[in-house]
Amino acid sequence: MVILCMEIAEEIKEARDILQVILKAKKLLRMYPPNNPIYTKTLEESFLKFKQFLDYKDNFTINIRQNSILYDDEPIYSSNEKEDNLALFFFKDGLRQLTFKKGLPSDELEEFLKILAYDFEHEAFDEDIVTLLWEKDFQYIQYIVDEAFLIDEEEENYEVVAEKKVKEQVTDVNDLVRAYFEGFQEEEHKGIAIVPLTDKDLKMLVEEIERDSSEKIGKLISILFEIIYQTVGKTDIEDIFAFLRDSVKYCAEHGDLAMILEILSKAEQTIKDPVIGEREKKYLTMLNQYIGSDEIISLFAELFDSGVDIDEGLFNNIALYFDKNAIEPLIKYLGELKTIRARKIIIDSLVSLGKKDIHSIAKGLNDERWYVVRNIIYILRKIADKRAIEYLLKTIRHPDVRVKKEVIKTLGELGGREVIQSLRECLDDPDMQVRIAAVKAFGNIATEPAKKILLDKISEKSFKDKQFEEKKDFFETISRWKDEDVFNFLVKIMQTRSFFNRGKLFESKACAAYALGLTGNKDAIIVLEKFKDSGNKLLRDYSNIALRKLING
Incomplete structure (x- = not known):
């Protein structure tokens, strides 16, 4: 019984598929x-779907109901729409049942589908679907018509209703004549009928066309690589390379990243095969140069900026095949891309590729556009190669603050004795x-040298005049050194007394209290307890914050 139910369910599903x-x-x-390939392919798919069903069923x-179509008393189609309603399309002309018999030939199915494709509302003939079916005299397609219900109740009363409306709306003969005249004018201006397409229809068409193109390109690629294998040393590899190159360009223009990756993968596998000659290998290796050319990178950039949904993983795998020549065009289009997502894709590729050639990446630091320079600095930071320091040090005096901040951050992460002096000078930047x-x-x-520079800067007389935000960052930073020197330095500031500039001194004490809390040294609790009830609100608040952090963790 379970098996039977499963068979019935599968049959219903296939019936629904035929309706689609x-x-x-x-x-x-x-x-x-x-003569269009899509027309031909549609017929082939339709015939195959019917044949698969009729191979195990006799018919x-x-x-057909007004708004639904049934198979074996099970609804396989339903719609309440006035337009694009297949059930209503059949029903309004009186069709109540359609039967397709085993042995249905493709030409008879084509004639049936062509009848359905007629634009009955606009094309210049008076026949309905039943008349056309009768004229074709199909041998494998049978139908049942209900002559009594060729039109619904509203359509039966159409003339009565129309006459009533005219009497209600037209008050004299002139109005009636004008109504007829305007009606004829309206017909004259209708022109060619345009078939309405929904978003779903358009998406289906695009996918159909793309799938068809991709399949053909795939077959072409397989043939080209097969030719290379079959005629090693004999074939004109220049022509095959030209075809492969054109295929890559075509795929890039149409966003077919999967096919580009397949071409590169096949080329890589072929190069590794010992039966392939050196001449063939040389040309296949040139594909890696071609995908990194300005011609192809520009197509990638256009694709990324278009907003089309793409598989970034596919492009990342393609980027693994890039040679050094791709760096220059990638940087060029990095500055022209409009979307953050597109720039991120290019930046990730440059991070990966830049590990092969730091010097070529660093050339981007000379770009006139500040945002390109900042992105190049970010790329160098992600590459994390200390060889980049010599290029970055030349950029530390860049006129744009955003660039300077990025290069300072990068130098801090790369580290090294050579960056200390330049960073020290930045502590006095305007x-x-x-x-x-x-x-x-x-x-x-x-x-240790970095720590000493910060402690010396805090100890300078002019430090007290800095804004509280900047002071706080100094103290927060030195709290990273969890040693006795820093602890004693902070305690000393907490214990400092002065009768002059007391407001500025309280700011420094509050910062020192905050830093003591960050050190995690519980010996600071005794010192902080003395200031938890301070008359200065700023010092009192930060002392209590530090105490809570030290006590509660």
């Missing part, structure tokens, strides 16, 4: 001429954000 094939063919056969019979970036960079370097 009919719907698809009804639209596509109206749009394309018989395929559907019963821009506070640049100075704060330099402080944090010293914190990342975390060496």
Whole structure:
């Protein structure tokens, strides 16, 4: 019983599939001429679907209701729409049942589908679907018509209703004549009928065309590589390479990243095969140069910026085949891309590729566009190669603050003795954000010389005049050194007394209290307890914050 239920369910599913094939063919056969590949492919798919069903069933019979179609009393199609309603399309002309018999030939199915594809509302003939079926005299397609219900109740009363409306709306003969005249004018201006397509229809067509093109390109590629194998040393490899190159360009223009990856993968496998000659290998290796050319990179950039949904994983795998020549065009289009997502894809590729050639990446630091320079600095930071330091040091005096902050951050992460002096100079930069970036960079370097520079800067007489935000960043950074020198330095500031500039002193004490809390040294609790009830609100608040952190963790 379970097996029988499963068979019935599968049969219903296949019946639904046939209805979908009919719907698809009804639209596509109206749009394309018989010599079009899509027209031909639609017929082939439709015939195959019917044949598969009729191979194990004697016939395929559907019963037609006004808004639904049934197979074996099970609904396989339903729609309440006035337009694009297949059930209503059949029903309004009186069709109540359609049967397709085993042995249905493809030419008879084609004639049936062509009838469905007629635009009955606009094309210049008066026949209905039943008349056309009768004229064809099909041998394998049978139908049942209900003559009594060729039109629904509203259509039966159409003339009565129309006459009533005219009497209600037209008050004299002139109005009536004008109504007729306007009606004729309206007909004259109708022109060629345009088939309405939904978004779903358009998406289906695009996918169909893309799939068809991709399949053909795939077959071509397989043939080209087979020719290489079959005629090693004999074939004109230049011509085959030209075909492969054109295929890569075509795929890039149409966003077919999967096919580009397949071409590159096949080329790589072929190069590794010992039976392939050196001449063939040389040309196949040139494909890696070609995909990194300005011609192809520009197509990738256009694709990424278009907003089309792409598989970034596919492009990342393609980028693994890039040679060094791809760096220059990638940087060029990095500066022209409009979307963050597109720039990220290019940046990730440059990070991977830049490990092969730091020098070529660093050339981007000379770009006139500040945002390109900042992105190149980011790329160098992600590559994390200390050889980049010599190029970055030349950029530290860039006029744009955003670039300076990025290069300071990168130098801090790369570290090294050679960056210390340049970062020290940045502590005196006119821009506070640049100075704060330099402080944090010293914190990342975390060496003894870096610590000494920060402690000396805090000890300077002019330090007290800095804004509280900047002071706080200094103290927060030195708290990273969990040693006795820093602890004693902070305690000393907490214990400092002065009768002058007490407001500025309280700011420094509050920062020191905050830093003591960050050190995690519980010996600071005794010191902080003395200031938890301070008359200065800023010092009191930060002392209590530090105490809670030390006590509660």
